[in-house]
Amino acid sequence: MSECIFCQIVAGRIAAKKVGETTHVYAFRDNNPQAPTHVLLIPREHVADSAADLGPQHAVMLTELFGLAAKIARDERLELGWRLVTNVGPEAGQSVYHLHFHLLGGRSLRWPPG
Ligand code: 5GP
Ligand code: ZN
Numbered sequence: 350m351s352e353c354i355f356c357q358i359v360a361g362r363i364a365a366k367k368v369g370e371t372t373h374v375y376a377f378r379d380n381n382p383q384a385p386t387h388v389l390l391i392p393r394e395h396v397a398d399s400a401a402d403l404g405p406q407h408a409v410m411l412t413e414l415f416g417l418a419a420k421i422a423r424d425e426r427l428e429l430g431w432r433l434v435t436n437v438g439p440e441a442g443q444s445v446y447h448l449h450f451h452l453l454g455g456r457s458l459r460w461p462p463g
Pocket of ligand 1: 354363365366377379380381382435442443444446
C-alpha cells in the first residue's frame with residue numbers, strides 16, 4: 350500500500366471532499382483551507398513528486414488539470430480572480446511530495462506570496 354497521502358485519497362482510503370475529476374486529474378478541497386476556495390488538483394497517478402519532475406510526457410494531464418481548474422473557478426464563481434500555484438521544495442513550503450496545484454480564491458490575494 351502506498352504511503353503517499355494523496356495516492357490514498359485518490360484510492361478512496363482517506364476521505365476527501367471531491368470537487369471534480371478528469372481522466373488523469375483529481376480535485377478535492379484542502380483540509381486546511383487558506384482561502385474560501387482552496388482546492389488541490391493532482392494527477393491520479395503518482396507521476397511526479399513536484400513540478401520539478403514534469404516533462405513532455407505530462408502534457409495531456411497538465412492540459413486537463415488547467416482546464417479543470419478553470420471550470421472549478423467558474424463553478425465557485427471566482428470571477429473577481431483566482432490563483433493556481435505549486436510549491437517546489439521545502440523553502441517554498443512543499444509538504445506533500447505528490448505533484449499538486451493549489452487553486453485559491455474567494456478573497457483578495459496578496460502579491461508576492463509570503
Ligand atoms: P504543500 O504544502 O505541499 O504545497 O500543500 C499540501 C497541502 O495538502 C496543504 O495545503 C495541506 O493542507 C493539504 N493536505 C495535507 N494532508 C491532507 C489531507 O489528508 N487531506 C486534504 N484534503 N488535504 C491535505
Ligand atoms: Zn502519491
